[in-house]
Amino acid sequence: xxxxxxxxxxxxxxxxxxxxxxxxxxxxxxxxxxxxxxxxxxxxxxxxxxxxxxxxxxxxxxxxxxxxxxxxxxxxxxxxxxxxxxxxxxxxxxxxxxxxxxxxxxxxxxxxxxxxxxxxxxxxxxxxxxxxxxxxxxxxxxxxxxxxxxxxxxxxxxxxxxxxxxxxxxxxxxxxxxxxxxxxxxxxxxxxxxxxxxxxxxxxxxxxxxxxxxxxxxxxxxxxxxxxxxxxxxxxxxxxxxxxxxxxxxxxxxxxxxxxxxxxxxxxx
Amino acid sequence: xxxxxxxxxxxxxxxxxxxxxxxxxxxxxxxxxxxxxxxxxxxxxxxxxxxxxxxxxxxxxxxxxxxxxxxxxxxxxxxxxxxxxxxxxxxxxxxxxxxxxxxxxxxxxxxxxxxxxxxxxxxxxxxxxxxxxxxxxxxxxxxxxxxxxxxxxxxxxxxxxxxxxxxxxxxxxxxxxxxxxxxxxxxxxxxxxxxxxxxxxxxxxxxxxxxxxxxxxxxxxxxxxxxxxxxxxxxxxxxxxxxxxxxxxxxxxxxxxxxxxxxxxxxxxxxxxxxxxxxxxxxxxxxxxxxxxxxxxxxxxxxxxxxxxxxxxxxxxxxxxxxxxxxxxxxxxxxxxxxxxxxxxxxxxxxxxxxxxxxxxxxxxxxxxxxxxxxxxxxxxxxxxxxxxxxxxxxxxxxxxxxxxxxxxxxxxxxxxxxxxxxxxxxxxxxxxxxxxxxxxxxxxxxxxxxxxxxxxxxxxxxxxxxxxxxxxxxxxxxxxxxxxxxxxxxxxxxxxxxxxxxxxxxxxxxxxxxxxxxxxxxxxxxxxxxxxxxxxxxxxxxxxxxxxx
Numbered sequence: 001x002x003x004x005x006x007x008x009x010x011x012x013x014x015x016x017x018x019x020x021x022x023x024x025x026x027x028x029x030x031x032x033x034x035x036x037x038x039x040x041x042x043x044x045x046x047x048x049x050x051x052x053x054x055x056x057x058x059x060x061x062x063x064x065x066x067x068x069x070x071x072x073x074x075x076x077x078x079x080x081x082x083x084x085x086x087x088x089x090x091x092x093x094x095x096x097x098x099x100x101x102x103x104x105x106x107x108x109x110x111x112x113x114x115x116x117x118x119x120x121x122x123x124x125x126x127x128x129x130x131x132x133x134x135x136x137x138x139x140x141x142x143x144x145x146x147x148x149x150x151x152x153x154x155x156x157x158x159x160x161x162x163x164x165x166x167x168x169x170x171x172x173x174x175x176x177x178x179x180x181x182x183x184x185x186x187x188x189x190x191x192x193x194x195x196x197x198x199x200x201x202x203x204x205x206x207x208x209x210x211x212x213x214x215x216x217x218x219x220x221x222x223x224x225x226x227x228x229x230x231x232x233x234x235x236x237x238x239x240x241x242x243x244x245x246x247x248x249x250x251x252x253x254x255x256x257x258x259x260x261x262x263x264x265x266x267x268x269x
Numbered sequence: 270x271x272x273x274x275x276x277x278x279x280x281x282x283x284x285x286x287x288x289x290x291x292x293x294x295x296x297x298x299x300x301x302x303x304x305x306x307x308x309x310x311x312x313x314x315x316x317x318x319x320x321x322x323x324x325x326x327x328x329x330x331x332x333x334x335x336x337x338x339x340x341x342x343x344x345x346x347x348x349x350x351x352x353x354x355x356x357x358x359x360x361x362x363x364x365x366x367x368x369x370x371x372x373x374x375x376x377x378x379x380x381x382x383x384x385x386x387x388x389x390x391x392x393x394x395x396x397x398x399x400x401x402x403x404x405x406x407x408x409x410x411x412x413x414x415x416x417x418x419x420x421x422x423x424x425x426x427x428x429x430x431x432x433x434x435x436x437x438x439x440x441x442x443x444x445x446x447x448x449x450x451x452x453x454x455x456x457x458x459x460x461x462x463x464x465x466x467x468x469x470x471x472x473x474x475x476x477x478x479x480x481x482x483x484x485x486x487x488x489x490x491x492x493x494x495x496x497x498x499x500x501x502x503x504x505x506x507x508x509x510x511x512x513x514x515x516x517x518x519x520x521x522x523x524x525x526x527x528x529x530x531x532x533x534x535x536x537x538x539x540x541x542x543x544x545x546x547x548x549x550x551x552x553x554x555x556x557x558x559x560x561x562x563x564x565x566x567x568x569x570x571x572x573x574x575x576x577x578x579x580x581x582x583x584x585x586x587x588x589x590x591x592x593x594x595x596x597x598x599x600x601x602x603x604x605x606x607x608x609x610x611x612x613x614x615x616x617x618x619x620x621x622x623x624x625x626x627x628x629x630x631x632x633x634x635x636x637x638x639x640x641x642x643x644x645x646x647x648x649x650x651x652x653x654x655x656x657x658x659x660x661x662x663x664x665x666x667x668x669x670x671x672x673x674x675x676x677x678x679x680x681x682x683x684x685x686x687x688x689x690x691x692x693x694x695x696x697x698x699x700x701x702x703x704x705x706x707x708x709x710x711x712x713x714x715x716x717x718x719x720x721x722x723x724x725x726x727x728x729x730x731x732x733x734x735x736x737x738x739x740x741x742x743x744x745x746x747x748x749x750x751x752x753x754x755x756x757x758x759x760x761x762x763x764x765x766x767x768x769x770x771x772x773x774x775x776x777x778x779x780x781x782x783x784x785x786x787x788x789x790x791x792x793x794x795x796x797x798x799x800x801x802x803x804x805x806x807x808x809x810x811x812x813x814x815x816x817x818x819x
Contacts, residue, residue: 020493022519022529027651028486051700066484081806086766086793087315105356108568124523124567126650130479130487197696197703 031133038144040067040135041251041261042074042128043113045101047082048090051193056110056125057206063132072132073263075184075249077101077209082109091190096216097209115141115258144260145171146223146252152233154246154266159237161266165250166230169223177254178218181233183210184263186245210241213248221252243268296334299341300818302398303327306351311809314768314790321349326398342366353805354401355568360432365405374414381405384424385575386443386467390515390534390558391496393575394428404562404572405429406439418450428562430570435562437473439573460505467498467515471562471573478565480527482651488527494520496532496560496574511538517560521651523567524559524597530654532557534576549606553579556635557654559597579604580630580669583689585711586742586760587731591693593667599635601662604628621677628671634663634697665704668692685713695736705735723748727758738764752777760792768792774812783816 044060046053060074078092079101104113104122111122114131117139123131136142147170152163167179184207192203213235223229237243243266251261305325310318325346332341343365350359367380383405386392396403408426415421425440448462449455455462471494480488500513517532525532538551553576560574576595579602583589595602607627611618635657649655671689678684689709695702708731715725729742744758754776762768772789793807 020491020495020518022489022491024529024653027489027529028482029489031481031485031487049701062483084315087312107355124565126480126523126527127478127565129481129484133479133481133484133487193701195700197701199701 032137035136037142038136038259039071039073039261039263040115040132041249041258042072042132043100043116044074044076044125045079045097045104045106045109045111045113046076047078047080047084047109048092048190048192049085050082050109051195051197053082053110054192054194054203056112056128059125059128060207063129067132067136069263071136073249073261074207075182075209076205076207080106080109092188092205092208094209094211096212099216115139115261116253117257141256141259143170145169145175146260148250148252148260148262150248150250150262150264152267154237154243154268156243156268159239159243160234161237162232162234163248164230164232166228167221167223167252169225169227169229172225174222174224175254175259176220176222177252177259179214179221179231180218180251180253181213182249183213183235183237184208184247184249185210185241186247187242188245207247210238210246211235218253294336297332298334298819299329299331301327301329301815303813303815304351305813306808307811307813308352308808309810311790311807314770314807314809315793316809317352317806319352324349324351326351328398337370337372339369339371340367352808355431355570357431357433357570358401362432364429364432365403376412378410378412379408381407381429382410382424382426384410384422386422386441386469387465387498387500387515388511388513388536388577389575390513390536391467391469391498391517391560391574392439392441392443394573395575400569402569403429404570407434416450418447420445428571428573430563430566435566435571436477437471437562439469439471439562441467441469443467458505460503463500463502465498465500465502469496469560469573470494471496471520471560473562473564477563480521480565480650488521488651490521490564491519494518494560507542509540512536513538515558517558520557520560520564522559522561522564524561525557525654526649528649528652528654530557530652530656532560534558545610545612547606547608549604551579551604553577553602554600554635554659555595555597555602556599556657558599578602579632580667581606581628581671583669583671585687585709585713585727585729586744586758587709587729587740588671588687588689588691588711590731590740591691591695591705591707593630593632593669593693593698596632596634596666596697599657600632600666601635602630602632604630619676619678621680621683624675626673626675628669630667630669631665632667633665636661636663664694664697665692666694666697681717683715685711687711687713703735705733707734708732721750723750733764737762737766740764752779754778756787758789781818785812785814787812 042060044056046056063072077097077100078090079097083090083093106122110125112125112128114123114128115135117131147168149166150163152161154161169175186206188205188208189202190205191199191201193199213233219231221229246266248264249261251258253259303325305323307323308319310316327346329344342363344363346361347359348361365381367378367382369376369378383394384392394404394406406424406426406428410424413421422443425438427434428439445463445465448464472492475490475492478490482488496515496517498515502511513536515534519529519531521527521529534555536553540549555576558576561571562573563571576597578594580593609625611623613620613622617623637655637657669689669691671687673685673687675685691707693705695705711729713727715723717723725746727744731740733739740760741763742760746754746756748754756774758772760770770790770792772787774785774787776785788811790809791807793805
């Protein structure tokens with residue numbers, strides 16, 4: 001029996017040494033506010049049939065409020081199983097969005113990617129704040145290697161947009177990656193299932209992914225320090241989309257993830 | 270294929286070759302399980318398109334045993350898995366291998382192992398292939414029986430998550446003492462009392478996750494999470510009672526909305542059985558007991574513990590349409606089961622006897638002063654969480670009342686009749702849909718044409734308010750002993766969708782080989798847990814499964 005007592009005493013000591021009670025006033029750690037030398041892209045893979053997705057939307061609103069809408073740029077990509085019911089896609093679903101969803105091997109929703117960090121690793125929405133902070137402070141890519149100048153117009157009669165994207169190299173080294181341009185729309189009135197299980201018929205959907213203006217995986221761009229690469233794009237907008245609510249989300253990404261992103265409202269004529 | 274992945278499979282063989290002295294007593298056991306689907310697209314039922322022509326979940330287990338040393342390994346081929354599993358499930362290799370030494374009263378395991386302390390409230394690692402769960406620990410375990418009636422266990426390891434292991438180190442210890450070994454009066458009265466105690470510790474880096482409450486403040490997360498469990502089990506002849514309580518320290522996680530409240534679970538379970546009769550009564554209250562080896566994880570993986578479901582495991586298709594497991598964030602659950610066999614020759618027993626089974630399961634949420642789901646409705650991040658009075662209950666999550674009567678009418682014909690009344694809170698469990706109310710009638714008849722030829726037929730109907738409405742189900746199964754079985758079935762939604770989910774199967778068994786080929790459709794469904802849902806898609810196609818154990 002002595003052996004048993006010895007074992008129990010040892011276990012008790014180990015247990016006590018491993019206690020980790022955190023009192024109320026010790027739960028928050030102050031973090032230096034990041035100096036945003038760049039913006040961060042949150043891809044929110046969401047669905048109108050996803051009851052928990054409005055929680056993720058609230059998290060995005062909170063992050064935008066804290067960091068500003070020029071620092072946190074979110075795109076709600078309606079995709080995945082919660083954008084379909086009995087095989088029928090929801091109104092905001094897109095095939096391209098679904099392709100991204102499958103490409104990143106996502107399954108549950110809501111789920112997102114912050115700057116496409118760690119390649120295929122999905123982020124739960126409670127981790128998005130950490131991801132944004134990491135990108136702005138600790139990340140080796142917290143300095144943007146490029147910046148964008150975007151200029152163009154949208155003709156409401158022909159519903160055609162034409163614009164020019166100038167990618168300017170900021171990095172000391174030549175950098176190669178992909179230039180991606182998405183069209184997003186705010187203030188879309190459509191239904192949404194809510195966390196309490198109810199269905200809101202007139203939910204205000206923000207920053208909804210509508211289409212990729214260029215190739216869904218972007219165009220190749222290589223740029224050196226101080227160099228400018230200019231590309232021209234045109235697109236014709238779907239008649240049901242509202243031009244004044246639309247914007248272009250332009251980003252540059254490489255193997256390390258999204259390196260810079262910007263959101264530009266359409267200049268509607 | 271990378272042959273390096275197969276090296277662990279050779280472990281048992283290498284080990285036994287290295288010990289020629291024990292080769293004479295070596296026993297070999299194992300199994301092969303392979304489930305194959307050749308998927309077809311079906312827009313009507315909404316199947317997901319697969320680029321792979323053939324999907325399979327295939328497992329090969331190999332175990333070698335000897336007097337002092339056992340060893341084993343499992344090869345898994347899940348590179349093109351069946352639909353409905355989490356994406357990280359995909360892969361192949363030998364993720365499970367172990368060496369176990371046993372000498373006198375000590376057993377030592379190195380490698381991958383499964384373990385359960387008590388009812389599993391603080392630790393349960395297990396494999397459940399149909400759900401894609403294998404949360405084995407990889408590390409070391411010792412089981413020591415210093416004297417008769419006392420069992421001590423200690424373990425440490427990292428938990429498997431599909432093809433990797435989570436970084437957190439899980440350690441624990443368990444003791445069970447059978448008092449009748451020390452108090453002879455108990456043994457003399459055929460009374461057994463077992464006392465048990467467990468402790469589990471998770472060590473996960475505090476900075477492994479950065480959870481921000483605002484732009485300049487992140488959570489200070491606990492590096493250690495401790496959980497303990499105490500239990501007493503008393504049995505006297507046919508009577509048994511088990512009381513168990515477990516508690517967990519602060520464990521902010523995705524599941525609980527990153528609050529710092531403690532978790533607990535209490536259970537009381539009593540049973541009585543004698544010849545021809547059995548009774549089970551049990552109640553359980555749990556709150557905040559989701560315990561994972563990775564705090565930011567959602568979905569079905571990485572659970573260290575397991576909260577047993579207080580619901581009957583239904584096997585009939587329509588009775589199993591709306592299953593309920595357990596809500597890790599908190600619930601009150603009650604279950605009553607009663608079984609009785611009316612003897613042959615009595616009024617109700619008739620010539621061949623009659624069996625009666627009754628089950629009641631009732632599960633409710635906890636009461637948070639009118640707040641339905643504190644995680645969903647308010648930001649609990651960084652707080653002490655939500656408080657609920659112990660005996661106050663919230664809304665009904667699930668209820669199942671079913672009665673089953675099994676009666677043989679003649680030497681060749683027997684019938685099982687079942688009635689089930691079910692309430693399924695789809696909003697809580699799946700996130701939408703309200704309370705689904707069902708009444709289900711099932712008749713399962715078996716007729717033996719000859720000693721070798723038996724026909725079994727099922728007819729089921731579900732009167733359902735909510736979701737897709739009523740369902741009907743029919744099945745015919747012809748068994749031609751000892752090798753063949755032919756099955757056809759159809760599950761028909763006669764409510765909203767009018768869809769048929771038909772299936773035809775042929776099964777051939779020879780000794781311990783079993784092969785089944787079929788064609789059919791299966792219905793889709795949502796599987797939600799901890800605020801995040803997983804979709805199990807509909808399928809259509811040819812199926813082939815092979816099982817062999819040796």
